[in-house]
Amino acid sequence: MSTTTAAIEKGYRKQFAKRIVLLVALGLATTLSFFFDMVVGPSMLSVAEVFQAIFSPDAVELSSRIIIWEVRMPYSIMALLVGASLSLAGCEMQTIMNNAMASPFTLGVSAAASFGAALAIIIGVSLPGVAGDWMVIVNAFVFAFGATLLLQALSSTRGAGPEGLVLFGIALVFTFNAFTGIMQYIASAEALQQFIFWSLGSLTKANWDNIPLLFALFVIIVPFSLASAWPLTALRLGEDSARSFGVAVRRLRFLSLLRISLLTAGSVAFVGTIGFIGLVGPHIAKLLIGEDHRFSLPASILSGALIMSLASLASKAIVVGAIIPVGIVTSLIGVPVFIALILNKRKR
Amino acid sequence: MAILLIDNLHTGYPGKPIISGLTLPPLTSGEVTVLTGPNAAGKSTLLRAIAGLLRIKGSMAYEGQELEALSSQKRAEVVSFMPQSVPTDINLSVIEAVISALKASPLDAATSGNEQLYKRAIAVLERIGIAHLALEPLNQLSGGQRQMASLARSVVREPKVLLLDEPTSALDLNHQLKVMRLARSFAADGRIVVMVLHDLNLALRWADHVIVMDKGIIASHGRPTAAITPEIIAQVYGVAIRVETCSLGLPNLIVDREL
Numbered sequence: 001m002s003t004t005t006a007a008i009e010k011g012y013r014k015q016f017a018k019r020i021v022l023l024v025a026l027g028l029a030t031t032l033s034f035f036f037d038m039v040v041g042p043s044m045l046s047v048a049e050v051f052q053a054i055f056s057p058d059a060v061e062l063s064s065r066i067i068i069w070e071v072r073m074p075y076s077i078m079a080l081l082v083g084a085s086l087s088l089a090g091c092e093m094q095t096i097m098n099n100a101m102a103s104p105f106t107l108g109v110s111a112a113a114s115f116g117a118a119l120a121i122i123i124g125v126s127l128p129g130v131a132g133d134w135m136v137i138v139n140a141f142v143f144a145f146g147a148t149l150l151l152q153a154l155s156s157t158r159g160a161g162p163e164g165l166v167l168f169g170i171a172l173v174f175t176f177n178a179f180t181g182i183m184q185y186i187a188s189a190e191a192l193q194q195f196i197f198w199s200l201g202s203l204t205k206a207n208w209d210n211i212p213l214l215f216a217l218f219v220i221i222v223p224f225s226l227a228s229a230w231p232l233t234a235l236r237l238g239e240d241s242a243r244s245f246g247v248a249v250r251r252l253r254f255l256s257l258l259r260i261s262l263l264t265a266g267s268v269a270f271v272g273t274i275g276f277i278g279l280v281g282p283h284i285a286k287l288l289i290g291e292d293h294r295f296s297l298p299a300s301i302l303s304g305a306l307i308m309s310l311a312s313l314a315s316k317a318i319v320v321g322a323i324i325p326v327g328i329v330t331s332l333i334g335v336p337v338f339i340a341l342i343l344n345k346r347k348r
Numbered sequence: 349m350a351i352l353l354i355d356n357l358h359t360g361y362p363g364k365p366i367i368s369g370l371t372l373p374p375l376t377s378g379e380v381t382v383l384t385g386p387n388a389a390g391k392s393t394l395l396r397a398i399a400g401l402l403r404i405k406g407s408m409a410y411e412g413q414e415l416e417a418l419s420s421q422k423r424a425e426v427v428s429f430m431p432q433s434v435p436t437d438i439n440l441s442v443i444e445a446v447i448s449a450l451k452a453s454p455l456d457a458a459t460s461g462n463e464q465l466y467k468r469a470i471a472v473l474e475r476i477g478i479a480h481l482a483l484e485p486l487n488q489l490s491g492g493q494r495q496m497a498s499l500a501r502s503v504v505r506e507p508k509v510l511l512l513d514e515p516t517s518a519l520d521l522n523h524q525l526k527v528m529r530l531a532r533s534f535a536a537d538g539r540i541v542v543m544v545l546h547d548l549n550l551a552l553r554w555a556d557h558v559i560v561m562d563k564g565i566i567a568s569h570g571r572p573t574a575a576i577t578p579e580i581i582a583q584v585y586g587v588a589i590r591v592e593t594c595s596l597g598l599p600n601l602i603v604d605r606e607l
Contacts, residue, residue: 004479005470010442011483012466098435213403234452236438237445240401240431241501246424290485291439292448 019295022288026302033309035103037076040313042321043067054198070208077311078206079326080305081214082267087281090224090265091297094282095232096256096332097155098239099283099304100167100338103278108172109147110275113268114199115176116143118183119197122191136198137213140236141265147172148257169275201327203312210270217266221259228252229293236291274327276334277304277311283337307333350377350411352398352509352540357398357406365566366393369406372556377504377508380541380550382572385561386585391544392432394561395511398542399429408507420544421453428507431545432514434498436487441481442497443469449501472504477526491518499527503534510534512543516550528554548576552599560584573599582607 040052045064052070053060060068090103091231097107104110116139120127126135127142154168180199184192198205231252234242243249267274281304282296311329318324352375360366367390375381383391385496397404400415400423408415410426418426440448446469455465473479478496486494488565495518503510512531516524528550535541535556551558558568558575562584568575573591581589588604 008470008473008479008482009445009466012441015441015483021402031365076585194373195504230448233444233448235438236435236440237448238503239429240396240399241434241449241498242452243401243420244399244424244427244429244431244502245449245505246421246455248420253361286439290441290444290446 003272014036019289019292023295023298023302026288026299028304029244030306033306033313034076035079037079037309037313037316038072039187040070040316041067041072042316042323048324074206074208074211075203076284076309076312077211077215077272078203079308081211081218082203082271083277083281083306083308084301085214085263085267086274087219087285087300087307090221090278090304091285091293092256092281093260093298094234095235095280095293097151097165098235099155100283101279102169102260103276103282104144104260105273105275105278106166106173107147107151107169108176109144109151109237109260109264110268110273111173111176111180112143113140113265114273115180115183115267116140116265117198118180118195121195122183122187136308137265137269140269141261143176144268145258145261145264147176148261152253152257193306199272200325201274201330202323203271203315204323204325205271214266214270217262220271224255225259225297226294229297232256232293232297233291236293244336267272271337272310272325272327276329276337277308279328280334280337281307302303350508350538350540351375353409355407356408357394357397357404357408359393359402359404359406361393361484362401366390368396370394370565372559372566373511373559373569375540375542376417377538377558378535378542379556380535380543380554381557381559382555383542383544383559383561384548384551384576385567388563389561389584390436390564392513393564395429395542395544398509399427401429406517414494424453424505424507425455426507426508427511428502428505429511430498430502430513430515432517434494436494438486438533440484440486441475442478442489442500444471445486445497445505446500449504455505458596472500476500476503476530480604492520492523495519496523497567499530509540509542512541512556514544514546516545524550548581548601551603552576578599 039047043190045067049060049064057065057069086104093102116137120139125137130138140202151169184195187195195313208346221323221325231247234245235246239249280335282300284303285299286296289295311326315324315329354372357369357370383394389465396402404416415423415427447465450465450469470479473482476496476499478500481489482494486497489497495515499515515527519527531543531579532554533539555572558572559569560575560580567584568580576591578589581587586607588607590602590604591599591604594600
């Protein structure tokens with residue numbers, strides 16, 4: 001083995017090990033944030049009480065047990081799941097659309113899902129055979145998927161550059177917000193109240209009925225996503241190159257769009273619109289770990305979960321005794337990051 | 349000797365046909381074929397059509413096997429394409445990008461072990477002469493270095509037909525010669541090498557076979573000095589040239605004036 005080969009091998013292995021360490025560190029930070037998120041809340045339980053309620057529930061008072069198990073834990077777990085889902089969706093979206101500004105929120109996929117949900121909540125319209133709570137989920141998915149297909153059609157049109165795609169995404173946001181506005185205008189007072197509560201982007205809707213559903217969706221999708229890590233990495237080298245390496249790009253894009261739609265629709269259906277996690281999560285991940293999707297996909301999952309968990313923590317800690325809807329917090333954090341990304345891109 | 353036959357090819361972009369009914373002389377293994385001609389002559393379009401990146405009508409057969417009948421994966425075993433331009437903002441190291449070219453779709457079982465793929469990636473970087481850049485991120489390389497890295501990715505899967513779209517466009521003189529020498533050595537491995545070049549002197553010196561294209565058709569083809577003549581160049585470029593033999597006995601093209 002030549003000196004160069006040995007040096008490359010050593011450097012490559014070192015890079016590999018560094019990324020594993022970063023993933024573990026992100027995982028630990030997320031776990032830590034999750035526990036802090038459980039500790040903070042209006043009812044001022046001590047850290048010891050919280051830990052006792054988690055690990056030996058029978059040893060604490062019933063009220064503490066209920067606060068931890070029925071209120072805080074679903075809230076904190078939902079934060080992790082929604083953050084992870086949206087960030088994973090954002091990471092895949094940025095790759096398949098070759099656009100650093102792509103995310104379910106910025107390109108209107110979340111707005112489309114919200115409109116679908118509004119149709120279900122306000123006028124009770126869905127696909128034939130779908131009823132009850134499923135209407136919100138199915139509608140959110142159908143509209144999210146429709147929006148991603150539209151975006152995909154535009155991004156594959158010749159001459160539609162990254163800026164064109166972002167502008168089209170903004171148009172989608174406004175269009176679906178306008179449709180949702182019409183729904184709100186014609187809604188009954190009761191339906192309107194229900195919809196407003198739903199649309200605020202709040203984790204307070206988390207409960208032990210909807211968490212398993214989103215968890216199942218996430219756990220089913222992640223392996224398919226990770227299995228596409230190599231073709232997605234190859235796609236970063238340009239569509240022509242990826243096709244020349246034997247990637248069936250059209251199929252890869254379609255399946256990725258399906259995953260993005262399911263992850264976005266699942267999150268939106270259960271907690272409403274949460275802004276910017278799908279944009280900021282993948283950017284932090286790629287900044288830390290590069291664009292080898294074997295690492296950037298799991299890093300996006302973890303960074304999205306971490307940011308959302310921190311946002312959830314902040315939503316409870318900013319005003320003592322009150323919980324600000326977490327969607328407001330993520331937007332407040334996300335907007336400056338989004339502007340920084342645009343300015344940075346302009347500079348280059 | 350393997351042969352790629354292109355017969356009655358129609359291709360182009362939606363609503364904009366570029367090539368209509370083109371039949372090429374047989375492209376044979378062991379030879380470097382240079383496609384040249386003025387801008388918008390259809391050279392890159394032809395290369396992209398062979399690579400399977402455009403819809404086509406007509407026949408493109410490698411050893412009797414129609415390329416259009418192959419799956420993406422099978423086609424990648426036969427043909428590889430190096431695009432004219434590559435994205436600049438990729439946060440991947442040179443070796444990661446080469447490995448991702450290898451892992452993007454399954455290779456034959458005999459060479460798909462991780463260790464073997466890794467060694468193959470390093471071997472290609474060494475052959476191209478950029479092993480010292482292996483751990484550098486692509487977004488921090490110069491345009492020329494990125495082009496060499498792109499060449500490494502396009503050849504690492506050991507295709508039978510190698511298509512290079514202006515592989516020397518961002519390179520200095522030294523690297524231009526390196527790429528031409530590499531193209532010859534890839535052909536000597538038994539591959540069909542087809543490259544688009546604008547530099548007619550490089551074509552004269554390094555090609556086995558030159559095809560001059562103009563407006564989607566072949567203006568001339570054959571051995572370099574037979575295809576690149578003052579008459580043909582005047583006809584397709586509107587430029588007066590001379591082809592003279594230099595002191596080393598090699599053909600040299602001199603541009604005199606516009607016509």
